Amino acid sequence: MVEKKDKKEVHKQKLEKYEVETSKEIADKLQNIATNIVHQIEHNHSPTFSTRVRGLSNVYFDEKEGYIQLGDKTVTRPFLNLGAARKFMQTMIVNDKCCEYLKHDKTASIREIYYELKHTVENTKENTFDGQEESNDVIVDLEHSVNTIREKLGLHAEPRGSLYGDITLKDLKHNNDVFNCNSLGRGGWSIMSRIEPEEVEIVDVQAEMVLVIETAAMYNRLIEERYAHKHKAILVGTSGQAARGARRLIHRLHYEFKLPVVVFTDGDPYGWYIYSVLKSGSMALAAHSKYLAVPDAKYVGMTLTDVETYGLQNVTEKMKDGDVKRAKEMLDYQWFKSKEWQEQLKIAIDKKIRIEQQALANKSLDFVAKKYLPEKIENKIFLD
Amino acid sequence: MVEKKDKKEVHKQKLEKYEVETSKEIADKLQNIATNIVHQIEHNHSPTFSTRVRGLSNVYFDEKEGYIQLGDKTVTRPFLNLGAARKFMQTMIVNDKCCEYLKHDKTASIREIYYELKHTVENTKENTFDGQEESNDVIVDLEHSVNTIREKLGLHAEPRGSLYGDITLKDLKHNNDVFNCNSLGRGGWSIMSRIEPEEVEIVDVQAEMVLVIETAAMYNRLIEERYAHKHKAILVGTSGQAARGARRLIHRLHYEFKLPVVVFTDGDPYGWYIYSVLKSGSMALAAHSKYLAVPDAKYVGMTLTDVETYGLQNVTEKMKDGDVKRAKEMLDYQWFKSKEWQEQLKIAIDKKIRIEQQALANKSLDFVAKKYLPEKIENKIFLD
Numbered sequence: 211m212v213e214k215k216d217k218k219e220v221h222k223q224k225l226e227k228y229e230v231e232t233s234k235e236i237a238d239k240l241q242n243i244a245t246n247i248v249h250q251i252e253h254n255h256s257p258t259f260s261t262r263v264r265g266l267s268n269v270y271f272d273e274k275e276g277y278i279q280l281g282d283k284t285v286t287r288p289f290l291n292l293g294a295a296r297k298f299m300q301t302m303i304v305n306d307k308c309c310e311y312l313k314h315d316k317t318a319s320i321r322e323i324y325y326e327l328k329h330t331v332e333n334t335k336e337n338t339f340d341g342q343e344e345s346n347d348v349i350v351d352l353e354h355s356v357n358t359i360r361e362k363l364g365l366h367a368e369p370r371g372s373l374y375g376d377i378t379l380k381d382l383k384h385n386n387d388v389f390n391c392n393s394l395g396r397g398g399w400s401i402m403s404r405i406e407p408e409e410v411e412i413v414d415v416q417a418e419m420v421l422v423i424e425t426a427a428m429y430n431r432l433i434e435e436r437y438a439h440k441h442k443a444i445l446v447g448t449s450g451q452a453a454r455g456a457r458r459l460i461h462r463l464h465y466e467f468k469l470p471v472v473v474f475t476d477g478d479p480y481g482w483y484i485y486s487v488l489k490s491g492s493m494a495l496a497a498h499s500k501y502l503a504v505p506d507a508k509y510v511g512m513t514l515t516d517v518e519t520y521g522l523q524n525v526t527e528k529m530k531d532g533d534v535k536r537a538k539e540m541l542d543y544q545w546f547k548s549k550e551w552q553e554q555l556k557i558a559i560d561k562k563i564r565i566e567q568q569a570l571a572n573k574s575l576d577f578v579a580k581k582y583l584p585e586k587i588e589n590k591i592f593l594d
Numbered sequence: 595m596v597e598k599k600d601k602k603e604v605h606k607q608k609l610e611k612y613e614v615e616t617s618k619e620i621a622d623k624l625q626n627i628a629t630n631i632v633h634q635i636e637h638n639h640s641p642t643f644s645t646r647v648r649g650l651s652n653v654y655f656d657e658k659e660g661y662i663q664l665g666d667k668t669v670t671r672p673f674l675n676l677g678a679a680r681k682f683m684q685t686m687i688v689n690d691k692c693c694e695y696l697k698h699d700k701t702a703s704i705r706e707i708y709y710e711l712k713h714t715v716e717n718t719k720e721n722t723f724d725g726q727e728e729s730n731d732v733i734v735d736l737e738h739s740v741n742t743i744r745e746k747l748g749l750h751a752e753p754r755g756s757l758y759g760d761i762t763l764k765d766l767k768h769n770n771d772v773f774n775c776n777s778l779g780r781g782g783w784s785i786m787s788r789i790e791p792e793e794v795e796i797v798d799v800q801a802e803m804v805l806v807i808e809t810a811a812m813y814n815r816l817i818e819e820r821y822a823h824k825h826k827a828i829l830v831g832t833s834g835q836a837a838r839g840a841r842r843l844i845h846r847l848h849y850e851f852k853l854p855v856v857v858f859t860d861g862d863p864y865g866w867y868i869y870s871v872l873k874s875g876s877m878a879l880a881a882h883s884k885y886l887a888v889p890d891a892k893y894v895g896m897t898l899t900d901v902e903t904y905g906l907q908n909v910t911e912k913m914k915d916g917d918v919k920r921a922k923e924m925l926d927y928q929w930f931k932s933k934e935w936q937e938q939l940k941i942a943i944d945k946k947i948r949i950e951q952q953a954l955a956n957k958s959l960d961f962v963a964k965k966y967l968p969e970k971i972e973n974k975i976f977l978d
Contacts, residue, residue, distance in 0.1 A: 321811060321955075325953045325955040325956045329908060368811055370833070372784035381778075387779045389779065394783060396765055396786050397753070397765075397783055399781050400757075401781055427705060430701075430750075430753065430787060572709045
């Protein structure tokens with residue numbers, strides 16, 4: 211019994227260090243927006259709604275934090291303005307719906323809230339929304355206005371990704387299920403779209419690192435080779451660009467459990483971009499880096515230098531023109547300015563080649579697990 | 595102890611009814627191909643390799659079985675023929691590699707086997723393969739030659755999809771892990787790329803149907819609404835077109851456990867095609883329908899008739915030209931010849947509208963779980 215209490219205490223402490231705000235606090239903020247507007251109306255003021263300016267003009271790379279940030283510029287939208295009234299109405303109904311979700315412990319996908327709120331406004335021919343991009347836009351406004359992420363508004367995107375390794379989770383909103391992702395066969399756990407601390411507790415992790423893997427096939431390979439056991443790793447298979455649920459999980463493993471994060475993708479601009487989003491955030495979600503980015507994440511491969519080092523010349527692929535263009539753009543990103551990254555990008559642009567994770571099978575199926583990853587990780591041969 | 599023995603016996607009986615061939619038997623067949631060729635060479639015959647003809651000329655819809663089949667036409671490929679020698683060599687090295695996988699209990703993705711076997715043939719400038727399409731092609735030849743699926747050759751494609759509900763699985767190749775997909779929080783189990791009976795035992799299922807769901811967001815929704823519990827359903831979220839692992843799992847649940855399969859997709863040609871592949875197989879995999887197709891599967895929705903029935907006129911979407919074209923093609927498919935399907939396709943073509951699963955949120959978030967699905971499933975309002 212004492213032990214149980216201790217565990218709870220430890221969890222609470224971990225969360226206090228990690229968590230920024232509870233969903234109750236967020237709900238109060240949403241409520242406040244509405245209350246203020248009512249107050250403005252009652253005092254014969256034109257109601258206004260403030261949020262942060264988006265777009266490149268207000269995005270910057272925060273050297274100190276090591277991730278992309280949204281600046282302080284704000285915009286105030288008046289209701290009594292022909293151009294802004296429609297958006298104002300949209301903001302209010304999304305605010306109201308999110309309050310309702312939080313109050314009733316419901317969640318919805320961003321597509322569902324769009325459909326749920328879409329209707330023709332009474333006595334008019336106006337639809338509340340003419341497309342999901344309109345509701346998406348308003349959701350981001352709200353996130354910025356109360357300075358949080360959509361997950362804390364009860365919203366989520368499509369889930370994607372799998373989790374494997376000696377990590378015990380507890381779903382506080384589903385019978386308090388406790389399960390260890392080491393004992394789910396070779397499939398692992400299907401990562402939920404929402405991994406908020408109030409909903410999913412990370413009870414225990416017996417591991418020394420988190421290995422994030424771009425392709426499901428490589429995630430499979432490492433499970434088959436028992437890599438997670440031999441090297442005390444938690445495996446996160448992202449199946450492409452990491453979904454928000456996967457990113458939140460990785461973020462929490464890093465900040466709650468101090469686990470180093472190592473990223474393993476295909477050796478091409480798309481794979482490198484997956485890494486950079488995990489590490490430094492993205493321009494589209496500049497305001498959310500503190501919830502999603504892991505600036506200490508390291509990149510283990512694939513690199514184009516690996517091609518020489520491991521004799522993979524025979525199994526490179528030709529890069530598409532679009533990828534070359536992307537590599538050129540990445541040359542200018544502040545978070546790819548290190549000598550090592552510049553070198554990678556230049557090889558990509560010059561030689562127009564890419565190398566896939568699975569190309570390591572050219573050496574042997576178990577080469578990646580027995581030689582490539584252990585050698586690079588133990589010797590810290592990372593790009594940063 | 596007696597009970598345990600009984601369980602094993604029951605499992606064995608179930609599998610005997612279900613399983614066609616063991617991987618040991620398949621390995622022997624692969625070995626036989628090689629032995630025969632050696633025999634031919636030793637007797638000064640030009641070695642030959644036989645497989646089944648692919649392509650439309652040898653594909654038909656088997657009315658009796660209710661699925662697409664590959665016909666009996668075969669093709670014999672001689673080694674001593676300039677046009678065929680390269681493919682012959684490719685077939686032999688893939689055959690050899692698959693034998694090795696089966697012998698050492700290894701598996702590989704079809705991309706890995708491509709990379710593993712790609713090299714420059716000694717003393718020539720010839721590569722074994724110039725692209726993955728070449729090795730993929732040879733894999734299909736081999737599947738047809740020994741009349742099985744690639745999973746039984748030790749190969750697999752990318753996994754995708756999630757499993758939720760009161761189903762207990764045992765991974766016989768991973769510490770004999772036993773887990774129930776009801777107790778993994780709201781995420782569920784990440785479906786493996788291979789669900790062969792020799793590797794994964796379905797220990798127990800407490801359910802009355804399998805509900806296959808196209809979108810991950812709807813899979814989420816039904817979990818949040820506790821649909822699986824209330825209606826004794828196993829939920830399979832396919833995240834688009836069902837991957838082979840998901841299809842094998844659904845197939846096994848139907849044939850080993852006699853569970854009815856109900857399919858729930860978006861109301862558009864893409865969603866209907868997902869259903870038709872699950873039910874009747876596909877032309878590309880015509881030879882594998884007996885392993886993958888479930889002719890008894892029923893389609894619950896979305897239908898374009900639902901738009902009227904449930905008052906969803908406000909939340910239909912416009913169909914793209916490509917989808918209209920696809921719907922026109924589907925009019926001619928033998929497995930869409932029922933009066934009801936023809937009606938759906940004609941509405942799609944005439945009105946050029948589609949309706950998404952998530953559009954049901956327009957009624958309320960829980961409408962799909964409390965009204966739409968129960969009403970349609972209990973009253974068997976299906977398309978067949």
